[in-house]
Amino acid sequence: MLYEITFSPTGGTKKAAGMLVRALGGASTAVDLTDHRADFSALTFTPEDVAVIAVPSYGGRVPGPAVERLSALKGNGARAVLMCVYGNRAYEDTLLELGDTARQAGFRITAAVAALAEHSIAHRYAAGRPDAQDEEQLRQFAGQIREKLTSGVDTEPDLPGNHPYRAFSSMGMVPKPTRACNRCGLCAEQCPVQAIDRKDPKQTDKTRCISCMRCAAICPRSARKLSPLLVMAANFALKKACSDRKEGELYL
Numbered sequence: 001m002l003y004e005i006t007f008s009p010t011g012g013t014k015k016a017a018g019m020l021v022r023a024l025g026g027a028s029t030a031v032d033l034t035d036h037r038a039d040f041s042a043l044t045f046t047p048e049d050v051a052v053i054a055v056p057s058y059g060g061r062v063p064g065p066a067v068e069r070l071s072a073l074k075g076n077g078a079r080a081v082l083m084c085v086y087g088n089r090a091y092e093d094t095l096l097e098l099g100d101t102a103r104q105a106g107f108r109i110t111a112a113v114a115a116l117a118e119h120s121i122a123h124r125y126a127a128g129r130p131d132a133q134d135e136e137q138l139r140q141f142a143g144q145i146r147e148k149l150t151s152g153v154d155t156e157p158d159l160p161g162n163h164p165y166r167a168f169s170s171m172g173m174v175p176k177p178t179r180a181c182n183r184c185g186l187c188a189e190q191c192p193v194q195a196i197d198r199k200d201p202k203q204t205d206k207t208r209c210i211s212c213m214r215c216a217a218i219c220p221r222s223a224r225k226l227s228p229l230l231v232m233a234a235n236f237a238l239k240k241a242c243s244d245r246k247e248g249e250l251y252l
Contacts, residue, residue: 002026003051005073007033007066009192009214012117013085016130016138017054020083020113023142024052033069034192034214040069045078045107050149053102054083056120056212060092061168063210065192067101075106081145082112082159087119088126088242095251096161109156111145112251113138120213121173121226122235125242134248141250148252157251173211173226173234177202180223187215187224 004021008014021028031043033055045051055066062084080102084094095112102109116134119125130138181202188196195208196215216224 001046001049002028003031003045003049003078004028004054005031005033005051005070006054007056007063007069007192008054008085009034009056009212010120010217012087012120012130013054013056013083016085016115016117016134017052017083019130019135019138020054020081020115020142021052023139024050024081024146025142028052033066034190036192036194038069040072041074043072044074045076047077047079047108049078050081050110051075051078051107052081052083053098053107054085055094055098056117057084057086057091057094058210058212059169060090060094060166062094062097062101063212064168065210067097070098070101071105073105073107075102075108078107079110079149080107081110083115084113085115085117087122088116088129088246089119089238090241093161093165095159096163097165099156099159108154109159110148110154111141112157112159113141114249116246116248119238119242120217121211121231122238122242124235125238126246137248141248144250144252159251172206173230174204174206174209175213175216175224175226176204178223178225180221181219182221182223184220187219190218191215
């Protein structure tokens with residue numbers, strides 16, 4: 001069975017993973033790692049299963065909640081195709097950390113992909129990605145991955161990154177409600193880390209927020225925003241690293 005396991009707060013990672021999964025062929029079962037209500041320890045795989053495990057890169061690392069929830073899965077020798085998705089800056093130790101986490105959960109790593117999606121904060125970078133060009137590249141990657149899956153070759157790819165992983169630093173960017181907020185509570189319900197008060201969605205626990213931007217992305221009234229000054233600073237800081245178009249990479 002083919003599984004699509006994603007941590008995708010704003011949808012970019014899921015979009016890229018979906019392109020790869022569709023190209024691999026066959027029906028797939030989705031596992032949403034952003035769902036704080038799910039019991040991930042109840043998910044058990046078999047050696048015949050193939051799991052595409054996709055996460056965004058946050059500061060060159062795997063988001064903490066994704067590590068925790070992946071670690072609860074029971075891989076049981078299922079083959080894993082890893083994917084990290086980044087916003088055109090860099091993904092540093094993300095694939096290496098994802099590989100370590102998946103391996104510890106009992107998966108066998110067959111391949112890994114670095115893919116691009118629109119930056120979740122500085123939207124001007126990798127805007128509109130993954131696009132048609134990315135989809136074609138992912139289709140080509142899928143063909144090579146399929147060949148390895150059917151060949152019987154069981155070697156693991158060499159993944160880029162370093163031990164120890166780069167230090168994780170919180171971006172400290174917490175979206176705040178605007179006057180357009182009508183307290184519908186959708187943001188609190190869908191927050192992957194339950195950082196938003198369910199009784200008063202205008203209150204956010206800054207110590208729990210991971211700056212994933214899901215609340216801003218899903219608000220039906222576009223009523224959660226980052227400070228314009230913070231967004232401007234982020235755009236300026238990323239300009240040199242993000243201005244040139246980067247392409248996806250495949251590790252076999």
